[in-house]
Amino acid sequence: MKNNQEYNGGLKMNEFILKVNNLTKFYNNVKVLDEVSFTIQQGKIYGFIGENGAGKTTTIRILAGLSEATQGEIEILGMVERKQLEAMRRKIGMLVEKPILYDTLSAAGNMNMQCILYGQKNTDIAAQLLKKVGLSDVKKKKLRDFSLGMKQRLGIAMAMVQEPKLLILDEPVNGLDPLGMVDIRELLKSLNKEYGITIIISSHILTELYQLATDYIIINKGKIVEKMTLEELNDKCRKYIYIETDETLKAIEIIIEKLKTENYKIASANTIKLYDCIDDVKNVAKILFDGGILVTKFTVVGENLEEYYIDLLGGK
Amino acid sequence: MSRLLLWEFTGLFKSGKFVGTFILMLLIGASYIGIGMSDGVNSGFDGFIGASNFVVSSLYLVGSVYAGIFFTSAFQERMIQSAVMAGNSRFKIVISKCIGYYTAMIIFIFCPIFIATLTMTGILGVGTIATGNIIFVMLRTILLVIFVNIATMSVCIPISFFSKNIGLSIGINVGVILIWNGLVQSFIASPEVMKVLQYTSMGQSFLIFGKLSTSDILRAIVVSVVTIFTSVFVTYIKFRKEELK
Numbered sequence: 001m002k003n004n005q006e007y008n009g010g011l012k013m014n015e016f017i018l019k020v021n022n023l024t025k026f027y028n029n030v031k032v033l034d035e036v037s038f039t040i041q042q043g044k045i046y047g048f049i050g051e052n053g054a055g056k057t058t059t060i061r062i063l064a065g066l067s068e069a070t071q072g073e074i075e076i077l078g079m080v081e082r083k084q085l086e087a088m089r090r091k092i093g094m095l096v097e098k099p100i101l102y103d104t105l106s107a108a109g110n111m112n113m114q115c116i117l118y119g120q121k122n123t124d125i126a127a128q129l130l131k132k133v134g135l136s137d138v139k140k141k142k143l144r145d146f147s148l149g150m151k152q153r154l155g156i157a158m159a160m161v162q163e164p165k166l167l168i169l170d171e172p173v174n175g176l177d178p179l180g181m182v183d184i185r186e187l188l189k190s191l192n193k194e195y196g197i198t199i200i201i202s203s204h205i206l207t208e209l210y211q212l213a214t215d216y217i218i219i220n221k222g223k224i225v226e227k228m229t230l231e232e233l234n235d236k237c238r239k240y241i242y243i244e245t246d247e248t249l250k251a252i253e254i255i256i257e258k259l260k261t262e263n264y265k266i267a268s269a270n271t272i273k274l275y276d277c278i279d280d281v282k283n284v285a286k287i288l289f290d291g292g293i294l295v296t297k298f299t300v301v302g303e304n305l306e307e308y309y310i311d312l313l314g315g316k
Numbered sequence: 317m318s319r320l321l322l323w324e325f326t327g328l329f330k331s332g333k334f335v336g337t338f339i340l341m342l343l344i345g346a347s348y349i350g351i352g353m354s355d356g357v358n359s360g361f362d363g364f365i366g367a368s369n370f371v372v373s374s375l376y377l378v379g380s381v382y383a384g385i386f387f388t389s390a391f392q393e394r395m396i397q398s399a400v401m402a403g404n405s406r407f408k409i410v411i412s413k414c415i416g417y418y419t420a421m422i423i424f425i426f427c428p429i430f431i432a433t434l435t436m437t438g439i440l441g442v443g444t445i446a447t448g449n450i451i452f453v454m455l456r457t458i459l460l461v462i463f464v465n466i467a468t469m470s471v472c473i474p475i476s477f478f479s480k481n482i483g484l485s486i487g488i489n490v491g492v493i494l495i496w497n498g499l500v501q502s503f504i505a506s507p508e509v510m511k512v513l514q515y516t517s518m519g520q521s522f523l524i525f526g527k528l529s530t531s532d533i534l535r536a537i538v539v540s541v542v543t544i545f546t547s548v549f550v551t552y553i554k555f556r557k558e559e560l561k
Contacts, residue, residue, distance in 0.1 A: 064401045066560040089403035100398040104332060116326055117402045119319040 015042045016075075017166050017198050018063070023072035025058055025222075032058050034222040035072070040166070040200060045192050047213030048202035049309060055222040056202040057097065060170045064094050077165070090118060093164035093197075095172055099155025101143055107154050108139040111161065118162040129157040133187060149180030156187060160197075167191065169201045173208055181205070185212050210305040220313055237303035241274040241284060244297035248272060254291040259284065270296075317412065320404050324416040327395065334420055337382045338427070344374045345428020349435050359443020363436030364429065364454055365525055368461050371428045372521060373497075375465060379421060380493045383472030384486035386417055391480055397560045410552045414473060421466045429458065460524040460536055467517035467540035468493070470547035477551045517543045 018040040025033035033055045040046060050056045061067040063074060065086065073080055076088035101110050111126035120126075130136045133153040143151065152172055159167060169188075173181045185208060191197050203209050209216070216233060218226040228236070245251050248270055255264060261276040277284050281300060288295055303311070328334050348370045349363075357363045390396045390413065399409045433454075442450060472489040479485040496518045503509035504522055513519035520536045528536075 061560075064397075065403075066397055066400055068557055068559075083405070086403045086405055089401060092401075094401045096397070096401070100394045102327070102330070102393075105330065109330075113323065113326060116319060117323045117398065 016040065017042050017077060018200075019075040020059070020063075021073050021075070023059065023062060023069050023074065025055075025062065025067070026070045032222050033062075033069070036219065036222070036224055037072075038217050038224060038227055040198060041215075042165075042198055043192070043196050044214045045188065045199045045201065045212055047209035047216045047305075048200055048219070049204070049206065049209060049216060049305075050202075050219035051204055051313075054219045056219055057170055058222075059219070060094075060096055060168055060200075060202060063092075063168060064096055065089055066096070090162055091165050093156075093159030093162065093167045094170075095152075095155045095159050095168070096170045099151055099158065101151060101154065101158075103143045106140050106142055107135050107146075110143065110154060110158060111139075114158040114161045120161045120163075125161060125163070129160050130154075132160075132191075133157040134183070147180075149176050149183060152176065152180070152184060153187065156184070156191075160191070165198065167197050167199045169199065171203055172201060173203060173205055181208055188212060206306040206309055207304070216305070218309065218312065226312060233305060233308065237305070237308050238275055239278050239300055239302045241278065241281060242297065242299050242301050243272040243274060243284075243288070243295060244270055245272070245288075245293055245295050246270055247293050250291070251288060251293045251295075254287060254293065255284075258287045258291070317408050320399065320408055320412045321415060323399070324412045325419070328416045328420060333382065333385050333389070337378060337420070338423060340378060341371070341374070341424045341428045342431065344378075345371055345430075345432045348428075348432045352432070352436060353439070357436060357440070359440050360433060360437025361443040361445060361450055361454065363440065364433040364457070367429045367432035367436075368457065368525070371425060371432070372461060372465050375421070375424055375469070376493045376497050377490060379424060379469045380472055380489035381486050382420065382424075383417065383469065383476050384482055384489050386420070387413070387473065387476035388480055388482040388485045391560075392482065394561075400560060406556045407552060410548065410555055414470075414548050414551070417469075417473065418466050421469050422462055425462050425465055426458065429461070456528075456533075457524065460533070461521070463540050464517050464520045464524060464536055467543040468496075468521060470517075470544050471496075473547050474550045474554065477554055515539055 016039050020036060020038050023033050023036040024031065036055065036059055048056050048059070058067065062069050074085065076085055077091065079085055079088045102113060105113065107130060108126065111130060114120075115123070115126055127136065127139075130139050133156060135150060135154055135157065138146075138150070143154075146154070156169070156172065159169075173184050176184065188199055188201065189212065192199055201209065201212065213230065215229050216226070217224060243251060248266060251272060252264065252266070255272075255274060256262060259277055261274075263275040265273045265275070267273050274284065278300060285295070285298055345367060348367045351370070352363050352366045355366070357366055396409060396413070400406065444450065445453060471492060475488050475492065476485045479488060496516070500513050500516070500518050500522055503513060510519065514523060514535070517540050520539050523532065524536055
């Protein structure tokens with residue numbers, strides 16, 4: 001495998017590797033993608049977030065050439081024409097939904113088939129990639145004896161045989177146990193760090209994406225609703241005082257009256273999120289106590305990606 | 317295109333479906349040795365004609381089932397999707413898939429006929445024919461048998477691409493091929509109907525064993541080429557903008 005600089009053949013960090021412009025898709029007169037636009041920069045890991053049916057897989061299938069957009073265009077490494085895009089797809093490693101594998105062949109046999117398909121003449125690369133994904137000890141084992149996690153890791157290795165500049169992974173941790181998820185996360189991080197590979201990873205397991213991605217694209221009902229970096233997300237995931245009490249309405253009255261703020265949210269029947277007075281926690285506790293409110297839980301917390309996402313979609 | 321073909325052929329020859337069908341066709345060829353010998357075949361040439369008819373009749377059933385499995389499994393196992401994601405044009409994918417299928421058909425036709433003919437020639441001698449060089453006639457005949465019958469089996473390609481479902485595809489393939497075959501067999505003695513049916517590859521498969529003029533050979537070739545071209549073209553038109561899962 002080539003090192004970071006050799007690998008990306010002259011592409012610099014933050015250069016655009018992929019642009020999606022106003023992608024619209026209809027299935028049987030139903031609009032499933034609505035003018036989706038985003039850009040992907042070299043060297044980053046993008047979390048592509050959305051619930052089932054939001055349009056993640058449709059977008060990825062269009063990028064993969066498996067489906068055609070009704071309108072809009074995609075630009076891969078500066079190429080937009082159909083023929084050029086086909087050629088550029090050879091530089092993208094993809095794992096859409098589940099790995100495409102020959103169950104009757106071994107891991108090494110599958111890698112060999114993938115090398116043939118991509119015209120990879122460097123015969124060492126298959127062995128190196130199997131080692132990288134931790135499958136070199138079982139390379140001669142037939143796939144029917146592989147666990148789901150092993151198949152996913154093999155799928156990622158297969159997506160890497162052409163030494164891609166961009167890796168697109170659709171739900172790669174679906175169905176994996178917690179250890180399997182950690183394995184895949186560490187593998188992807190190391191691929192990004194060691195070889196500078198840009199990664200787009202779609203998932204609805206947000207805790208996983210929060211630990212992996214450097215940038216986020218959120219799609220809902222076929223529309224991009226938010227694009228942000230990890231830093232922006234952390235800024236947006238404001239800290240708040242979490243108050244748990246059976247007397248929510250009375251507590252709200254006291255907060256408005258004594259603290260002069262309406263910057264709160266009733267998260268559930270007995271919980272309040274207070275976004276002000278973070279630096280004056282003792283005073284908040286005292287005011288509630290003095291007001292005769294029995295507080296069963298009182299703590300300062302920050303939102304994570306999951307909570308931010310739920311808030312963004314209207315608390316759904 | 318060359319790497320796509322290499323990938324297609326590597327996958328084909330490693331596939332259990334191909335190996336299983338090949339063994340079945342070899343057994344069919346081998347079984348004709350016994351059937352032919354007990355049926356009064358008295359030369360290698362007679363055995364060659366008998367084996368050709370026997371193997372081709374079996375191919376109509378076996379090949380129709382194989383076509384259904386070969387094409388629909390390529391979709392279901394997402395090998396076609398894999399080729400698309402690897403940046404190959406859909407035209408090249410259709411062509412390479414068809415070349416893979418035709419190669420399998422040629423092997424399924426040629427190998428059992430060759431084994432049966434070689435065995436019976438070894439036992440009975442090659443025999444004689446009224447006019448012409450016997451080896452040349454055998455070569456010409458086997459080439460026409462292969463060409464005309466892969467053209468006939470071509471109709472299974474668009475059917476399999478359209479239906480996608482393995483059971484449905486096999487059912488329609490077998491139904492179409494056997495009905496077509498039955499139709500030609502029923503009217504083989506009727507010159508009026510055969511005037512029409514001779515312009516189908518199935519019709520030609522019954523005519524290529526007789527005495528052939530140059531125009532007969534040319535007609536067989538043109539009919540086969542048109543059938544192959546039409547099947548591949550219809551398949552490509554269907555496939556070129558298809559949503560792949």
